[in-house]
Amino acid sequence: MTAFKIRDDYKADVIIHCGDLTDQSRLYEYCNTLRLLKELNAPLTLVIAGNHDFTLDTPAFERNLLDATDVLDPELVRKEYGDIGEARRLFDNTREITFLDEGTRKINLQNGDRHEELWIALVKEELDAQIFSRLLQELDLGSIVSVIFMKDGA
DSSP: OOOOOOOTTOOOSOEEEOSOSOSSOOHHHHHHHHHHHHHSOOSOEEEOOOTTOGGGSHHHHHHHHHHOSSOOOHHHHHHHHOSTTHHHHHHHTOTTEEEOOSEEEEEEEEETTEEEEEEEEEESSHHHHHHHHHHHHHSOOOSEEEEEEOOTTO
16 A cells, blocks of 8 residues: 555544555555544545455455465464464454455444445445445435445456
């Protein structure tokens, strides 16, 4: 994640980081990303993993370990990438930042004196995204709707 600076007096209602959170899925990169995101002035910060963030996806992490062509030193892997699930626990243990998995989530936003609902659908299959979008058009939710399509490998 590239370092950035936002004016101290700037305040956003919500920040959404749509991956990649890291370059190589290393623990120290997640820690840096979390630190930078916590510095932003927003009551709600949402993050989505990208394809570089494979340690957040247990099956992908396990596949990468099995597919490695070189013999891996388990201690070096543990030091750089952590144990299975360790990167995800960094987000689970951070109240200020919400990690979004595939699925649908309702989030309440406070915008001044108004409250709005934000529906986020995170889907990995394009057909599912199209079906979900059509379903949302048929429903009158009276809310902001966002559908985020993740390509395979994300």
